[in-house]
Amino acid sequence: MWLSQAIVLLTVVLGPIVSQAADFWGRKWFLVVLTCFGMVGSIVVSRATSMGMAIAGEVICGFTYGAQPLLYAVASEILPRQYRPAAQGGINAALGAGGLFGLLGGSALMKTYDEGFRIYWYIVAGLMALSSLTLSILFNPVPRPLQISLTTREKLARLDWVAYFFLTTGIVLFVIALSWAENPYPWRSVQVVVPLVIGGLLLVALIIHQVWFRTDGLIHHGLFKMNRNFALALFILFVDGLSFFAANQYYSFEVGILYETDPFRIGLRYSIAFFGSIVGSLAVAVYASIRKTVRFPIVLSFLMFTLFYGMSHILIL
Amino acid sequence: MSQHHDVNDEQIQKHTSIYNEYINDPATQAELARIDTVDVINYDGIHIKTVLAYISILLLCFAQLTNIVGAGAVSDPESWADKDLF
Numbered sequence: 001m002w003l004s005q006a007i008v009l010l011t012v013v014l015g016p017i018v019s020q021a022a023d024f025w026g027r028k029w030f031l032v033v034l035t036c037f038g039m040v041g042s043i044v045v046s047r048a049t050s051m052g053m054a055i056a057g058e059v060i061c062g063f064t065y066g067a068q069p070l071l072y073a074v075a076s077e078i079l080p081r082q083y084r085p086a087a088q089g090g091i092n093a094a095l096g097a098g099g100l101f102g103l104l105g106g107s108a109l110m111k112t113y114d115e116g117f118r119i120y121w122y123i124v125a126g127l128m129a130l131s132s133l134t135l136s137i138l139f140n141p142v143p144r145p146l147q148i149s150l151t152t153r154e155k156l157a158r159l160d161w162v163a164y165f166f167l168t169t170g171i172v173l174f175v176i177a178l179s180w181a182e183n184p185y186p187w188r189s190v191q192v193v194v195p196l197v198i199g200g201l202l203l204v205a206l207i208i209h210q211v212w213f214r215t216d217g218l219i220h221h222g223l224f225k226m227n228r229n230f231a232l233a234l235f236i237l238f239v240d241g242l243s244f245f246a247a248n249q250y251y252s253f254e255v256g257i258l259y260e261t262d263p264f265r266i267g268l269r270y271s272i273a274f275f276g277s278i279v280g281s282l283a284v285a286v287y288a289s290i291r292k293t294v295r296f297p298i299v300l301s302f303l304m305f306t307l308f309y310g311m312s313h314i315l316i317l
Numbered sequence: 318m319s320q321h322h323d324v325n326d327e328q329i330q331k332h333t334s335i336y337n338e339y340i341n342d343p344a345t346q347a348e349l350a351r352i353d354t355v356d357v358i359n360y361d362g363i364h365i366k367t368v369l370a371y372i373s374i375l376l377l378c379f380a381q382l383t384n385i386v387g388a389g390a391v392s393d394p395e396s397w398a399d400k401d402l403f
Contacts, residue, residue, distance in 0.1 A: 003388040003389070004385065004388040004389040006388070007384070007385055007388055031377070035377060035380075038380065038381070038384060042384065058388050061384055061388070064381060064384070065381065068381065071374055071377065071378060071381075074370070074374055075371060075374055078367050078370055078371060079367065079371065087371065090371070090375060091374065091375065091378050094375040094376075094378035094379045094382075095378045095379070095381070095382045096382070097379055097382075098378060098379035098380065098381065098382030098383045098386070099382040099383070099385075099386045101379070101383055102382060102383040102384075102385075102386035102387050103386050106383075106386065106387055117387075120387055121387065123383075124380065124383050124384050124387055127376070127379065127380035127383060128380050128384070130376065130380075131373065131376045131377040131380045134369075134372075134373035134376055135370075135373045135374075135377065138366070138369040138370050138372075138373045139370040139373055139374075140366070140370075141370075245389070248385065248386065248389035249389050252389075
């Protein structure tokens with residue numbers, strides 16, 4: 001579980017920090033350098049001689065996901081407004097294609113070769129290297145106003161260091177406690193209770209700091225004052241991420257226990273979701289371009305999430 | 318930084334003035350969702366460089382999901398242990 005959890009943790013911790021810093025230093029080098037971490041991490045996983053080493057490799061890969069929010073921002077910034085639905089649809093379709101390739105290619109490699117996972121991670125390392133290289137050559141945006149008008153000292157002063165401390169330490173401790181609970185330590189053990197309480201308190205401190213002590217920091221109050229759309233979007237993204245990582249972590253495992261033993265057929269079952277996501281992304285892009293609204297596709301997609309999880313609950317063996 | 322080399326002062330001034338005007342005018346704050354494309358920071362017209370930059374972003378999306386799926390659904394530590402890989 002720690003293999004994928006490392007990615008989730010680093011996404012949560014680094015995403016807001018990198019996003020804020022990218023407003024001051026520009027998007028390009030965060031994308032390029034953090035993607036290089038993905039290449040290095042994938043090489044470490046491919047050469048792993050222990051599970052600990054594989055997890056360490058995934059932690060290094062996790063740094064790549066600090067730049068994930070920038071992907072959507074860049075697509076919106078470099079293309080005209082009229083193409084934005086298509087641009088965002090293209091990003092989701094590319095994510096779906098990556099998932100599909102990973103599932104089918106990866107499971108075929110696992111099935112064919114005893115050490116197929118090493119080949120898989122070589123391929124991922126190559127993809128990361130190619131992405132970093134193409135971004136460094138092809139993405140040359142005009143500097144942002146704050147990028148050129150502020151000195152490095154001013155930029156550093158504008159970052160919300162207190163919030164970063166609370167967020168990073170709070171999230172990591174809280175998640176470690178939840179992961180260790182009942183496996184391997186009981187809920188009431190020191191190893192679970194101490195990080196759970198300290199992590200929880202740090203997250204409460206983050207909320208207090210952001211509500212009463214800093215209005216333009218990590219959680220900028222202006223984003224919530226205009227209307228309810230931003231808060232709604234955040235909640236929707238939270239549920240979306242929860243659903244994706246739940247399926248990514250447990251669906252294949254569940255199918256492997258209940259229905260299939262062939263890794264490729266397990267991957268094939270899960271891959272239906274990615275076929276759907278590619279078709280859905282493109283369809284929504286066309287719909288949003290024509291109708292100038294995304295409400296109906298969002299409602300429909302969440303109804304389908306509900307249907308999926310509802311039906312998973314009543315599986316007939 | 319190499320990003321700066323093809324940007325002249327006029328461009329910088331234009332972007333800075335748009336930004337300052339925008340953040341200092343409370344009336345425009347409410348229009349955040351409807352800001353015109355030409356006023357979006359970093360938008361510099363659609364041309365081959367823009368398309369290539371977008372394609373490189375798509376490639377990174379592809380690579381990121383390949384990595385996530387690899388760490389989640391594809392990786393099966395139990396089978397790794399069964400095969401005595403480590």
